[in-house]
Amino acid sequence: MKPRTKRAIAIVGGLAALGIAAALVLNAFQSNLVFFFTPTQVAKNEVPKDRTFRMGGLVEPGSLVRQKDALTVNFKITDGAQSIPVVYTGILPDLFKEGKGVVAQGKVHGDGMFKASEVLAKHDENYMPPEAAEALKQAGHPMAKENFAGQGQAGAKPR
Amino acid sequence: MNWFYFSSPSTFYGLAGRLAPWLFALAAVTAAWGLYLGLLVAPTDAQQGEVYRVIFIHVPTAWMSMFLYFVMACYCGLTLVFNTRLSAMMARAIAPTGALFTAVALWTGSFWGKPTWGTYWVWDARLTSELVLLFLYFGFIALSNAFEDPRRGDRAAALLAIIGVVNLPIIYFSVQWWNTLHQGSSVSFKGTSMHVTMLTGMLVMSFSAWFYAAGAALVRVRSIILERERRAHWVRELKEG
Numbered sequence: 477m478k479p480r481t482k483r484a485i486a487i488v489g490g491l492a493a494l495g496i497a498a499a500l501v502l503n504a505f506q507s508n509l510v511f512f513f514t515p516t517q518v519a520k521n522e523v524p525k526d527r528t529f530r531m532g533g534l535v536e537p538g539s540l541v542r543q544k545d546a547l548t549v550n551f552k553i554t555d556g557a558q559s560i561p562v563v564y565t566g567i568l569p570d571l572f573k574e575g576k577g578v579v580a581q582g583k584v585h586g587d588g589m590f591k592a593s594e595v596l597a598k599h600d601e602n603y604m605p606p607e608a609a610e611a612l613k614q615a616g617h618p619m620a621k622e623n624f625a626g627q628g629q630a631g632a633k634p635r
Numbered sequence: 636m637n638w639f640y641f642s643s644p645s646t647f648y649g650l651a652g653r654l655a656p657w658l659f660a661l662a663a664v665t666a667a668w669g670l671y672l673g674l675l676v677a678p679t680d681a682q683q684g685e686v687y688r689v690i691f692i693h694v695p696t697a698w699m700s701m702f703l704y705f706v707m708a709c710y711c712g713l714t715l716v717f718n719t720r721l722s723a724m725m726a727r728a729i730a731p732t733g734a735l736f737t738a739v740a741l742w743t744g745s746f747w748g749k750p751t752w753g754t755y756w757v758w759d760a761r762l763t764s765e766l767v768l769l770f771l772y773f774g775f776i777a778l779s780n781a782f783e784d785p786r787r788g789d790r791a792a793a794l795l796a797i798i799g800v801v802n803l804p805i806i807y808f809s810v811q812w813w814n815t816l817h818q819g820s821s822v823s824f825k826g827t828s829m830h831v832t833m834l835t836g837m838l839v840m841s842f843s844a845w846f847y848a849a850g851a852a853l854v855r856v857r858s859i860i861l862e863r864e865r866r867a868h869w870v871r872e873l874k875e876g
């Protein structure tokens with residue numbers, strides 16, 4: 477075997493081994509790499525007990541209530557199966573809307589209320605003019621459906 | 636025809652010098668066209684309004700940051716396997732442009748994140764792995780210059796670059812494998828979820844980024860060739876003639 481063939485095999489083999497190692501490590505840390513937990517996981521108590529964590533889902537339509545001080549809001553985050561009530565005091569991002577994606581950081585208190593210290597909006601990967609969005613909505617197209625920005629849902633996949 | 640005619644630094648020097656102006660010209664034309672499409676023709680987005688127009692810089696630079704790393708790693712593979720001189724010089728020439736595109740992608744993403752998500756930065760999988768890519772570029776540049784003998788620097792940095800390739804699929808698939816704040820891909824091999832004018836503008840800008848990157852790498856490799864081959868006959872003749 478020529479030395480350069482040996483070197484090529486060493487590089488390809490090394491890279492393959494490294495790839496497998498990386499895949500195993502990432503798989504092992506799967507639960508630490510998620511950016512947020514879902515309301516179902518929160519309802520099942522599969523979330524950290526004593527520290528803050530992030531919860532992501534859709535703002536449940538019709539659940540948004542503004543308090544008198546105009547800064548405190550109550551809403552529910554839902555993933556379709558479960559919904560968790562959230563209270564937050566502070567400025568909401570512009571894209572925060574009922575039926576749209578949201579990620580909130582905070583803690584669940586004794587009464588089951590998720591007290592958020594930060595609320596971020598999560599938007600989806602669809603880009604279209606308002607007229608097109610309206611037309612899709614009227615036609616009942618899945619792209620116009622308010623899905624949660626594509627985390628493992630059929631509706632979020634490109635057509 | 637000799638396929639390896641341009642694999643020698645002395646012949647490639649001339650070819651790079653002839654190609655670079657054309658690449659820069661094409662980059663300028665496609666950038667003008669892409670920005671015209673993106674900023675003037677493309678419609679406002681239903682969800683995000685005008686702020687989505689960052690996409691015409693953000694996505695092309697982010698794509699190029701990953702693509703350039705891949706190209707650089709391929710050159711590094713050639714360096715290690717065949718011990719070719721020009722491939723190592725090309726890898727060195729690409730690295731700063733790749734780092735620049737990575738930095739621009741992170742920077743524009745950050746300024747896009749504030750008005751839409753409500754934050755400049757989060758440690759989600761996509762953003763973190765792209766930041767790791769920037770550090771890989773920095774590491775490559777630092778390591779390749781850390782040795783007295785540039786050929787040793789070439790080999791050490793090449794190894795680093797090849798190891799770093801593992802990060803590329805992590806960046807690309809992070810939004811599918813884990814839940815992240817960053818949204819999924821709008822353009823994939825299966826199709827797109829973007830309005831056609833928006834998509835065209837973004838693709839034209841991507842070609843522009845490609846032309847610019849190629850031109851910049853060729854200009855840079857010319858100075859690397861001159862520096863490395865300064866004792867060679869043809870460089871001395873260049874100076875005298």
